[in-house]
Amino acid sequence: MQISGAQMVIEAFIAEGVDTVFGYPGGAIMNVYDEIYKQDKFQHILNRHEQASVHAAEGYAKASGKVGVAMITSGPGFTNAVTGLADAYMDSIPLVVVSGQVPMSLIGTDAFQEIDAVGISRSCTKHNYLVTDAKDLPRILKEAFYIARTGRPGPVHVDIPKDVTAQIEEFDYDIELDLETYKPHTKGNPRQIKKAMEAIAKAKRPLFYLGGGIINANAAYEVREFVHKSGIPAVETFMARGVLSHDDELLVGMLGMHGSYASNMAMSETDLVIGLGVRFDDRVTGKLSEFAKNAEVIHVDIDPASISKLVNANYPIVGDVKNVVVDMLAQIEKIDSDNYESWRETINNFDELHPLTFHEDSERLKPQWVIQRVGELLGDDANISTDVGQHQMWSGQFYPFTRPRQFVSSSGLGTMGFGFPAAIGVKAACPEKTSINFTGDGSILMNVQELMTAVEKKIPVINIILNNNFLGMVRQWQTLFYDKRHSETDLSVQPDFVKLSEAFGGIGYRVHTKEEFDAALKDAVEKNVVAFIEVIVHRMENVMPMVPAGGSLFNMMLLEKKESK
Amino acid sequence: MTENSERRVVSVIVINEASVLSRITDLFSGRGYNITSLTVAPIPESKYSRLTIVTSGSVRVIEQITKQLHKLIPVLRVYEHADMVEKEVAMIKFPASENLSDIQALCEAYNGKIVNAGENTIIAMVADEPKRINNFLKAIKRYNPKEIVRSGAVALER
Numbered sequence: 141m142q143i144s145g146a147q148m149v150i151e152a153f154i155a156e157g158v159d160t161v162f163g164y165p166g167g168a169i170m171n172v173y174d175e176i177y178k179q180d181k182f183q184h185i186l187n188r189h190e191q192a193s194v195h196a197a198e199g200y201a202k203a204s205g206k207v208g209v210a211m212i213t214s215g216p217g218f219t220n221a222v223t224g225l226a227d228a229y230m231d232s233i234p235l236v237v238v239s240g241q242v243p244m245s246l247i248g249t250d251a252f253q254e255i256d257a258v259g260i261s262r263s264c265t266k267h268n269y270l271v272t273d274a275k276d277l278p279r280i281l282k283e284a285f286y287i288a289r290t291g292r293p294g295p296v297h298v299d300i301p302k303d304v305t306a307q308i309e310e311f312d313y314d315i316e317l318d319l320e321t322y323k324p325h326t327k328g329n330p331r332q333i334k335k336a337m338e339a340i341a342k343a344k345r346p347l348f349y350l351g352g353g354i355i356n357a358n359a360a361y362e363v364r365e366f367v368h369k370s371g372i373p374a375v376e377t378f379m380a381r382g383v384l385s386h387d388d389e390l391l392v393g394m395l396g397m398h399g400s401y402a403s404n405m406a407m408s409e410t411d412l413v414i415g416l417g418v419r420f421d422d423r424v425t426g427k428l429s430e431f432a433k434n435a436e437v438i439h440v441d442i443d444p445a446s447i448s449k450l451v452n453a454n455y456p457i458v459g460d461v462k463n464v465v466v467d468m469l470a471q472i473e474k475i476d477s478d479n480y481e482s483w484r485e486t487i488n489n490f491d492e493l494h495p496l497t498f499h500e501d502s503e504r505l506k507p508q509w510v511i512q513r514v515g516e517l518l519g520d521d522a523n524i525s526t527d528v529g530q531h532q533m534w535s536g537q538f539y540p541f542t543r544p545r546q547f548v549s550s551s552g553l554g555t556m557g558f559g560f561p562a563a564i565g566v567k568a569a570c571p572e573k574t575s576i577n578f579t580g581d582g583s584i585l586m587n588v589q590e591l592m593t594a595v596e597k598k599i600p601v602i603n604i605i606l607n608n609n610f611l612g613m614v615r616q617w618q619t620l621f622y623d624k625r626h627s628e629t630d631l632s633v634q635p636d637f638v639k640l641s642e643a644f645g646g647i648g649y650r651v652h653t654k655e656e657f658d659a660a661l662k663d664a665v666e667k668n669v670v671a672f673i674e675v676i677v678h679r680m681e682n683v684m685p686m687v688p689a690g691g692s693l694f695n696m697m698l699l700e701k702k703e704s705k
Numbered sequence: 706m707t708e709n710s711e712r713r714v715v716s717v718i719v720i721n722e723a724s725v726l727s728r729i730t731d732l733f734s735g736r737g738y739n740i741t742s743l744t745v746a747p748i749p750e751s752k753y754s755r756l757t758i759v760t761s762g763s764v765r766v767i768e769q770i771t772k773q774l775h776k777l778i779p780v781l782r783v784y785e786h787a788d789m790v791e792k793e794v795a796m797i798k799f800p801a802s803e804n805l806s807d808i809q810a811l812c813e814a815y816n817g818k819i820v821n822a823g824e825n826t827i828i829a830m831v832a833d834e835p836k837r838i839n840n841f842l843k844a845i846k847r848y849n850p851k852e853i854v855r856s857g858a859v860a861l862e863r
């Protein structure tokens with residue numbers, strides 16, 4: 141079939157089963173947009189900023205498990221998208237991002253809207269391509285999708301000059317990929333797996349340390365089986381929320397900087413860490429030399445570079461977590477769950493000593509209550525995304541997650557402005573679930589233009605703005621570590637969030653009480669349109685417990701015990 | 706990183722394609738690793754090139770470098786050399802007024818010779834281990850070298 145480069149892009153998307161493309165047109169990508177106009181195989185969602193297009197593609201990818209796709213123009217279109225690429229790279233999200241480029245003849249001449257896009261994206265993508273000949277396009281697009289979704293997933297960027305999208309060549313997508321230099325390890329080494337299982341059988345206080353890699357590998361249900369059959373308690377990273385259900389008796393909680401007391405203590409006391417799809421991030425480990433100090437480490441990960449990068453692994457296993465866990469389950473009879481009875485009790489005692497909780501306040505709603513309440517009212521029926529800040533940590537702590545892919549949040553990069561566009565992508569992938577975005581009064585303004593996208597495409601995302609009139613997370617650090625000098629974090633001057641939503645054609649609520657909140661949420665879910673629910677919450681609430689940056693996990697600042705009134 | 710920093714030689718086999726070199730050097734600069742020397746040339750009758758990189762770092766840093774290099778899509782293989790034969794070429798330009806036979810004799814001791822003699826200058830070339838090249842360069846200082854160029858090391862595992 142002889143077709144243009146632009147048509148090849150469309151045909152490749154169709155062949156890859158793409159049903160949604162997020163994007164924004166411009167000069168260099170117009171040939172491709174012309175072909176989008178002529179087809180009806182996939183929908184195109186016009187975000188109102190290229191950063192939002194990439195975040196939406198991330199939300200879509202995370203919720204669906206498929207490769208997310210975004211399309212942008214050259215120059216400023218591309219540079220706007222860079223934050224999204226970096227975000228996806230940090231959180232290992234499979235994306236293919238196609239950008240237009242100035243024609244080949246103009247590359248290197250500082251042409252209008254020319255930027256060295258592959259030069260910029262090199263350090264924040266898994267791989268990238270500058271296509272110089274349409275003959276290469278079928279292979280490159282096929283490789284891009286393959287590389288994005290295999291191994292440790294990540295974003296792949298394909299930059300296509302305008303004349304290449306006009307060039308007519310033979311298109312054959314039915315090609316065998318020959319990636320001699322890219323062969324991800326997927327099967328774990330059987331000898332190492334056997335040794336690891338023996339170590340687990342011998343351990344007295346083993347602990348599962350579950351990470352986001354489990355969700356990427358679609359291994360959550362195998363991991364659940366492993367946890368239940370072994371009777372070994374588990375802690376989850378922020379990215380792993382939903383691997384175990386919140387009510388699982390063996391789930392201790394989330395660990396790390398804002399992890400629960402019991403989780404962080406369990407990690408400090410364990411004699412064997414069973415790390416699955418984790419990367420020992422500094423927000424998780426605290427001071428490295430004190431992290432799981434008395435423990436041996438089993439580390440299963442698809443990325444050899446993650447293993448022994450920060451913490452030495454006694455039992456390194458490179459492979460797809462799902463395959464490895466299945467192989468481990470085949471030897472589960474080695475493990476006797478009764479052996480860990482007293483260890484489970486020790487952990488329960490930790491939890492009783494300092495449970496994860498908060499104190500209600502008679503004057504103002506507490507943000508934690510709001511999150512918990514959404515959990516009670518919607519629970520499993522909602523998919524949750526968040527922005528970045530205190531509300532994000534409280535979402536990780538207090539939402540009752542029941543399943544993998546229920547939770548989408550910018551973990552590695554911590555990108556304010558992620559939540560709303562990501563929730564649009566989540567809703568596009570899972571229309572049957574309510575899409576909730578927990579956001580802050582700071583973050584929501586960083587991609588607020590997405591109100592227009594959501595209203596136009598009738599994508600009813602409910603944004604719950606936990607309004608503390610502060611850049612709360614930064615304010616918390618200032619309160620605790622900068623002697624209350626609240627430098628440039630006071631957001632007392634604010635828009636009218638209700639009117640703001642209404643101005644774009646959404647609906648808005650401002651609530652102060654529990655009753656008002658329940659009524660607003662119920663109404664928003666029923667009306668099924670784009671909504672802002674602005675909740676006026678306590679201004680000075682801190683996220684607790686907290687391990688100060690660089691401190692040891694067992695040295696937590698804890699919630700003050702409630703003063704008797 | 707204050708652990709023992711040592712000199713290391715790493716060879717990388719890569720697909721010979723546009724931008725592959727910047728992928729590799731970006732990886733070093735983005736992570737704050739230093740490159741002491743770098744040589745690249747195509748491997749005959751293949752689609753690959755071979756890079757020899759001399760760098761320095763602790764065992765842990767080198768292990769990370771090796772793994773990160775391997776993660777790059779066009780990288781086929783990474784060798785961190787332990788037992789290797791390592792060589793480097795240096796060329797030196799002297800004023801023609803210097804003592805030719807002295808220089809000639811010195812060069813021979815370092816696997817080299819005079820490769821060009823012009824009206825005003827002579828050019829000598831030696832090929833030896835990088836450490837010995839250092840010694841050679843010290844020894845020829847008194848002949849007033851005008852220009853020195855080193856190729857960077859290449860290495861083969863024994």
Ligand SMILES: Cc1ncc(C[n+]2csc(CCOP(=O)(O)OP(=O)(O)O)c2C)c(N)n1
Pocket residue numbers: 527528529530531532554555556557579580581582583584606608610611612613614
């Ligand atoms: C793009 C970006 N800029 C700055 C930051 C630093 N930062 C982290 S949390 C935060 C405050 C967020 O405020 P808000 O959205 O109101 O959430 P809150 O913490 O109040 O819940 C800031 C400024 C960031 N993470 N991302």
Ligand SMILES: [Mg+2]
Pocket residue numbers: 529580581582606607608609610611612
């Ligand atoms: Mg705030």
